[in-house]
Amino acid sequence: MRVIFICPRFSYYYARTPYIPLGIAYLASSIADIADDIVCIDGQILSDDDYEKRILDIRGDDIVCISATLLQLKEAGRITDLIKTRSPKTKILVGGYGPHSLSVQELFGVAGFDVFVIGEGERTLRSLIQCLTGGGCLENIPGIVFRTRGDIVASKKTASPLSDIDSILPPNRDLFDVQRYLERWRESTGTTSVHIIASRGCPFRCLFCDKSVTGRSYRIREPRLIVDEMEEVWHRYKPDDLFLFDDLFTLSKDRVIEVCTEILKRNLRFNWSAQGRVGTVDSQTLSFMKEAGCSELLFGVESGSDKILSFLEKGFARDEVIHTFEACHKAGLPAGAYLIVGIPGERKEDIDLTIDLVRTIRPSLLNFSFLTPFPNTELHRITSQWIEKDWYDWDDFTTTPYNYPFEVDPQTSKLQILEAYKQLIKDGMPHSTYQLLE
Helix, strand or coil, X not given: CEEEEEECCCCCCCCCCCCCCHHHHHHHXXXXXXXXXXXXXXXXXXXXXXXXXXXXXCCCCCEEEEECCCCCHHHHHHHHHHHHHHCCCCEEEEECHHHHCCCHXXXXXXXXXXXXXXXXXXXXXXHHHHHHHHXXXXXXXXXXXXXXXXXXXXXXXXXXXXXXXXXXXXXXXXXXXXXXXXXXXXXXHCCCEEEECCEECCCCCCCCCCCCCCCCCCEECCHHHHHHHHHHHHHHHCCCEEEECCCCCCCCHHHHHHHHHHHHHCCCCCCEEEEECCCCCCHHHHHHHHHCCEEEEEEEEECCCHHHHHHCCCCCCHHHXXXXXXXXXXXXXXXXXXXXXXXXXXXXXXXXXXXXXXXXXXXXXXXXXXXXXXXXXXXXXXXXXHECCCHHHHHHCCCCCECCCCCCCHHHHHHHHHHHHHHHHHHCCCXXXXXXXX
């Protein structure tokens, strides 16, 4: 029995700086001992011809697992229909943030998916493979919805979040052509990066955030295991940066310091970066991170307006953003900012406040998204009256999906903030690591 994972092909804003689909790598490890063969059709990196050829080579006795974002879901439906036309008996399982965004009726209306995996998939997928190959009742597997005899049926139990993430096997990166990913990075930016997941879940309740897969329960891995993976990845691939891709690496000060202490104890010398949250770092934490090789911290700043921060339910204010960035600058640790534009209710004065904030905090990196109301978020519920775009396009973050009478067009807002940032660069900021992502 062969298990085929598919990362659907898609046009993505960050195609020039791609990361391997690490979720698939974790899932593959979870079934390594019960599958005869595991392969991945990676639409991010394969040529169009190779991608199509490998999909057409799928056999009737294969089990196909598709992981998709909302942006990939249309393509997931296309390849599912293609496979089913040629091999109707092929079982096709789907999971990821895209499927979670839709109702069950919508999801199964997209294409002929056989099973939808709800939440974190490692434990569920293992049970599914055993059931599909050895016989058993799908209804007894927690956390799935499946198609049977024309009906759509939910399993009898929901799947609980994985409480002990240290028990999850390390991701199988050998499924992917990592060197091609590094080459793409080097061609686009002159540098390379590989990402690692040190924790899952985020307890905060930002209005726009979709936590349907990993949930709100924050679980961080044992520091020793985190550094084991960092060390292995660094030795294997020699990237210029190891990126801790967690939603919130800095939530637990003690764990952050333990990770840094472990790096220092092993006398490891590599650059790494992470995503943090405003208000969760202090001078001691930043000092440890800097000494252990952290080269940049990235924060979801979103806006310089307290009104907008309150609307987005960020849980912090403008002054806290300034304090956090001042602490990073004092520690000599570059700090980057993610910003959001295209927010209903945003006015010129809010954009002016964001421009002023950028000038004040002097971020090492500035990255933009247009506010996107994913279907299963509170944001979608309260702003759905202004939505006009096809949801298949929403995950791109390059244009606004809102038909809202903005006082300043969101594209113009972005350009105004960007111009102010470019001027800071021209004027010469105090750090040498500044970069711009447009």
